[in-house]
Amino acid sequence: MYNVPMNTTEEKAPENKFAHLHVHSHYSLLNALPKIPDLVAAAKADGMPALALTDNGNMYGAIEFYQACKKAGIKPILGIDAYVAARGRADKEAGIDNRRSRLILLAKDVSGYKSLIKIVTESHLEGFYYKPRIDRELMEKHRQGLLAISPSFSGQIAQALKNNDEDKAKEYLDFYKSVYGDDFYLEITHHPEIGGHEELTAATIAFGKKHGVPLIAAHDVYYINPDDRKARETLISIQSHGDFSERGSFDDDEDNFSFISTADAYEKFRNEPEALNNTMKVVQECNLELELGKWLFPTYDLPAGTTADSELRRIVIEGMDKRKIARTTEEIERVEYELKVIQDKGYAPYFLVVSDLLRYAHENNILTNIRGSVAGSMVTYLAEITNVNPIEYKLPFERFLNPERPSAPDIDMDFADNRRDQVIEYAREKYGADKVAQIGTFGTMMARGAVRDVARALGHAYALGDRIAKLIPMGSQGFPMTLDHAMEIEPEIKKMYKAEKEVREIIDMAKKIEGCARHISVHAAGVVISPIPLNEVVPVQYDPKGELKVITQYDMHSVDENSAGLLKFDFLGIKNLAILADAVRLIKEVRGIDVDIETIPIDDKLTFELLAKGETCGLFQLNGGGMTKALKDLKPNSIHDINVMVALYRPGPMDNINEYMERKHSKKPVTYMHPKMKTFLDTTYGVLVYQDDLLMTAIEVAGYTWGEVDKFRKAVGKKIPEEMAKQHVIFVEG
Numbered sequence: 123m124y125n126v127p128m129n130t131t132e133e134k135a136p137e138n139k140f141a142h143l144h145v146h147s148h149y150s151l152l153n154a155l156p157k158i159p160d161l162v163a164a165a166k167a168d169g170m171p172a173l174a175l176t177d178n179g180n181m182y183g184a185i186e187f188y189q190a191c192k193k194a195g196i197k198p199i200l201g202i203d204a205y206v207a208a209r210g211r212a213d214k215e216a217g218i219d220n221r222r223s224r225l226i227l228l229a230k231d232v233s234g235y236k237s238l239i240k241i242v243t244e245s246h247l248e249g250f251y252y253k254p255r256i257d258r259e260l261m262e263k264h265r266q267g268l269l270a271i272s273p274s275f276s277g278q279i280a281q282a283l284k285n286n287d288e289d290k291a292k293e294y295l296d297f298y299k300s301v302y303g304d305d306f307y308l309e310i311t312h313h314p315e316i317g318g319h320e321e322l323t324a325a326t327i328a329f330g331k332k333h334g335v336p337l338i339a340a341h342d343v344y345y346i347n348p349d350d351r352k353a354r355e356t357l358i359s360i361q362s363h364g365d366f367s368e369r370g371s372f373d374d375d376e377d378n379f380s381f382i383s384t385a386d387a388y389e390k391f392r393n394e395p396e397a398l399n400n401t402m403k404v405v406q407e408c409n410l411e412l413e414l415g416k417w418l419f420p421t422y423d424l425p426a427g428t429t430a431d432s433e434l435r436r437i438v439i440e441g442m443d444k445r446k447i448a449r450t451t452e453e454i455e456r457v458e459y460e461l462k463v464i465q466d467k468g469y470a471p472y473f474l475v476v477s478d479l480l481r482y483a484h485e486n487n488i489l490t491n492i493r494g495s496v497a498g499s500m501v502t503y504l505a506e507i508t509n510v511n512p513i514e515y516k517l518p519f520e521r522f523l524n525p526e527r528p529s530a531p532d533i534d535m536d537f538a539d540n541r542r543d544q545v546i547e548y549a550r551e552k553y554g555a556d557k558v559a560q561i562g563t564f565g566t567m568m569a570r571g572a573v574r575d576v577a578r579a580l581g582h583a584y585a586l587g588d589r590i591a592k593l594i595p596m597g598s599q600g601f602p603m604t605l606d607h608a609m610e611i612e613p614e615i616k617k618m619y620k621a622e623k624e625v626r627e628i629i630d631m632a633k634k635i636e637g638c639a640r641h642i643s644v645h646a647a648g649v650v651i652s653p654i655p656l657n658e659v660v661p662v663q664y665d666p667k668g669e670l671k672v673i674t675q676y677d678m679h680s681v682d683e684n685s686a687g688l689l690k691f692d693f694l695g696i697k698n699l700a701i702l703a704d705a706v707r708l709i710k711e712v713r714g715i716d717v718d719i720e721t722i723p724i725d726d727k728l729t730f731e732l733l734a735k736g737e738t739c740g741l742f743q744l745n746g747g748g749m750t751k752a753l754k755d756l757k758p759n760s761i762h763d764i765n766v767m768v769a770l771y772r773p774g775p776m777d778n779i780n781e782y783m784e785r786k787h788s789k790k791p792v793t794y795m796h797p798k799m800k801t802f803l804d805t806t807y808g809v810l811v812y813q814d815d816l817l818m819t820a821i822e823v824a825g826y827t828w829g830e831v832d833k834f835r836k837a838v839g840k841k842i843p844e845e846m847a848k849q850h851v852i853f854v855e856g
Contacts, residue, residue: 138385142165145161152361153344155357165194179254199228201229214251222255225271226309227241240264243661268305274311277309291329339390339401342379347380357635360575415685417689418654420553431464442457473507478552487703491536492535518814538695538696538702539697540700557652564641564677566637586624593612648693652688733758738750796819802815802822
């Protein structure tokens with residue numbers, strides 16, 4: 123977190139109000155420093171009533187910013203600092219069209235927000251040439267609900283005035299007025315430290331007053347504190363190529379683009395009170411209220427006269443015959459219970475879409491697999507989504523979905539990695555290419571990378587940055603290593619930091635940029651399928667790697683049910699499934715035998731004999747010296763033994779392997795910590811093995827509800843120390 127800047131004047135008059143309307147976050151990739159919580163905290167600490175976010179040509183941080191402002195009681199104003207093409211957005215000629223100007227666009231309401239989404243999307247999909255560019259056609263096409271500000275440095279009018287071309291400035295003004303009318307402003311900024319800017323500001327003020335254009339006071343923000351300036355310059359140096367309009371300055375060494383206070387703003391613009399008042403006028407005009415958390419399920423084609431619920435029920439009932447499930451009271455009650463939960467939650471369309479995707483894969487001989495808690499659903503088993511009978515394996519439905527769970531179901535679909543894209547392409551064809559996209563994700567400046575990048579940007583030898591970086595311990599999944607933590611646990615880094623000035627300079631700078639978004643890329647699995655064109659809901663762009671994959675500008679946290687409301691479908695590409703598919707194909711070609719992976723018997727004695735002999739070379743999750751020895755000692759004779767070994771063979775649970783073996787081979791008696799635990803621990807001889815065992819213990823022994831146990835699961839699964847400590851007390855008391 124950054125320190126909130128102190129006011130530079132003693133006291134500000136209570137009626138003085140100001141809001142920053144030209145603000146860049148770290149989502150202006152490698153061009154600005156502030157994280158969104160820091161921007162909101164700075165505005166809150168200064169008493170600003172509102173704050174805008176205007177990142178460079180993108181809306182990456184829009185939802186995160188909106189939610190953070192709302193939580194802090196600050197009015198969020200969403201916008202962009204758009205790149206304006208020198209000619210049209212389709213023109214891409216070197217030497218001409220790599221020059222561009224800027225325009226700030228702010229959403230006044232929901233219609234403006236939707237206009238922003240469309241403008242950003244089209245600037246990326248149609249206008250990208252070095253940068254995503256808009257042009258006059260796009261401005262005219264998507265003007266509804268928008269307010270425009272021509273920037274003081276790189277706006278078209280400012281550039282014309284700087285060149286003493288008032289006729290050109292007037293031509294630009296006439297166009298902007300024709301599009302935005304009274305919602306068009308000229309920005310003035312106060313930067314006496316930048317050569318020539320005072321003269322340009324004076325010319326802008328005179329031009330605005332001459333033509334009746336309202337002025338607006340701003341201080342385009344690229345970092346929070348003035349002493350963060352060098353860190354921002356370091357970020358720019360890390361970029362592979364710079365851009366004059368990105369710098370927001372004329373290359374001065376003393377420029378200041380920090381988050382100035384209200385008191386500072388009133389001091390800087392004391393001679394232009396109307397420009398200050400106009401910031402509040404814009405704040406009053408911008409009243410965006412987003413309806414977040416409302417589900418947008420894909421449109422599934424239903425037979426005439428049916429609903430999603432009735433269609434899912436039909437598929438499930440037919441599935442009982444296909445799966446040869448006896449219609450016992452237990453089976454019927456389980457199916458009816460699950461269908462009711464799904465219906466009450468409104469999730470039937472999701473299950474139908476997943477079932478359809480897997481049907482396509484199966485019909486086209488694409489090997490699939492489903493992992494995780496969804497295996498506990500009888501409905502998904504009967505709908506041919508999963509291939510495990512949860513009643514047979516005593517898997518609880520409630521871990522996957524229960525009446526108290528607030529979040530949506532999550533079904534991870536595995537596909538052979540060499541054919542995953544084929545399934546995504548089917549989704550595009552079936553549901554509409556404009557309604558399907560992969561989810562974007564952000565690569566950030568991690569501790570090791572930040573150190574290496576900073577060392578290079580500051581001109582130090584590669585060897586020095588590499589020496590520091592190699593001392594930083596690796597983090598774990600979900601728990602990235604930070605520089606602060608690395609210095610706590612690695613004495614050598616602390617020693618170098620104290621002894622070597624260059625090391626201190628690199629680490630101090632790396633701490634400032636650590637965690638900043640570095641680039642956008644494609645999420646490994648996430649895909650969204652919308653019932654309406656995506657550019658009505660989220661901004662999209664192409665994958666920067668140039669594969670023409672359309673991805674969302676919002677990450678998985680901003681597209682989900684708590685935000686934009688799009689359901690995430692996980693399409694994972696699994697190499698082992700491709701290997702299995704090749705094996706099946708080769709057996710057919712060489713031996714003439716058809717092998718159905720799904721119907722291989724799980725009680726094959728020869729297979730268990732091979733495992734007991736230690737013949738595990740090349741077997742996924744069962745190979746390796748330690749696992750092979752354990753299997754030889756165990757002498758497995760059921761699928762449960764294999765499941766247990768895969769679950770236990772990892773740090774921590776490994777301690778229970780010998781206990782399981784001794785109980786299995788009757789060297790130790792089978793005991794249960796509580797009589798109720800026998801109902802779900804009988805197949806593991808009373809040993810806690812699976813996460814399900816822990817959850818069932820919480821339910822049956824500690825008195826948890828399924829809603830409460832979901833929090834318990836997250837605390838344990840994500841290893842959240844504070845929550846685990848809290849759950850320990852609840853569990854023991856229960």
